[in-house]
Amino acid sequence: MIHNTFAALGDATRFAIVEKLLKEGEMPAGSLQDVGSISPPAISRHLKVLREAGIVEQRIDKQRRMYSVRPQAVRSIGEWALDYREFWQTSLDRLETALLQEGDEL
Amino acid sequence: MSVLRIERSFPVSPEKVFAFVTRTEHLLKWWGPEGVSMKEHDLDLSRPGAWSSTLVNSAGALHKMSGEVVTVDPPNSVEFTWGWHDDEDRRGYETRVLFEVRPDGNGGTVFVLTHSGLKDEEAAANHKLGWTSSLRKLEQFPELQP
Numbered sequence: 001m002i003h004n005t006f007a008a009l010g011d012a013t014r015f016a017i018v019e020k021l022l023k024e025g026e027m028p029a030g031s032l033q034d035v036g037s038i039s040p041p042a043i044s045r046h047l048k049v050l051r052e053a054g055i056v057e058q059r060i061d062k063q064r065r066m067y068s069v070r071p072q073a074v075r076s077i078g079e080w081a082l083d084y085r086e087f088w089q090t091s092l093d094r095l096e097t098a099l100l101q102e103g104d105e106l
Numbered sequence: 107m108s109v110l111r112i113e114r115s116f117p118v119s120p121e122k123v124f125a126f127v128t129r130t131e132h133l134l135k136w137w138g139p140e141g142v143s144m145k146e147h148d149l150d151l152s153r154p155g156a157w158s159s160t161l162v163n164s165a166g167a168l169h170k171m172s173g174e175v176v177t178v179d180p181p182n183s184v185e186f187t188w189g190w191h192d193d194e195d196r197r198g199y200e201t202r203v204l205f206e207v208r209p210d211g212n213g214g215t216v217f218v219l220t221h222s223g224l225k226d227e228e229a230a231a232n233h234k235l236g237w238t239s240s241l242r243k244l245e246q247f248p249e250l251q252p
Contacts, residue, residue, distance in 0.1 A: 084110055084224060087138070087139060088110070088219055090138075091136055091137055091138060092217075095114075095127070096116060098132070099116050099122065100116075100118075
């Protein structure tokens with residue numbers, strides 16, 4: 001599941017689509033065309049990938065398909081991003097600083 | 107299952123390193139990444155028994171983890187279990203952490219951290235580190251906050 005999410009966001013255009021949807025909120029596919037100046041069919045394909053990865057959802061509003069980001073999808077990425085290696089590497093950097101700051105008392 | 111191993115050298119005594127990686131007042135100085143603060147804790151790794159800590163990032167997202175200190179052998183090693191909690195406070199699968207402290211022969215200390223029992227994808231660090239800054243960017247949007 002999380003792998004699909006990363007794979008989907010690994011494309012620069014799709015990442016830009018997600019960013020734009022997050023910044024500007026729900027919008028129809030047509031409003032996304034200035035993202036990397038690509039064709040409507042290409043936008044549709046990217047949106048399909050993002051929907052299949054559970055990152056973006058679609059809703060029909062009258063005749064239009066409206067797209068938005070599923071907050072829980074991105075939140076789960078954020079939580080996952082605080083992974084073990086990152087946790088320990090950054091913590092140990094701080095440990096080193098703390099150890100060196102406090103002389104050799106103890 | 108795979109293992110994450112990190113080794114660091116510190117130019118201070120093993121006793122001092124051991125104190126810094128086991129005692130509450132020292133752990134609070136470094137536990138967790140930069141930019142994250144400790145919301146709640148029961149963080150004493152100098153004796154067997156339960157530990158827990160809840161970190162909160164600048165956007166208010168919580169990261170809770172807990173476990174049990176299994177063995178303490180000062181000033182050489184301490185071993186404890188670890189599990190992340192999800193949004194509903196359910197504890198995830200359990201992993202195991204070993205801190206080892208030994209003299210480097212020159213008055214300094216070699217510190218070795220071994221985090222074992224990880225699911226393979228969580229140890230695939232290269233895959234992930236490059237992602238972190240991008241994801242941070244996404245995380246900052248207010249509508250993503252709980």
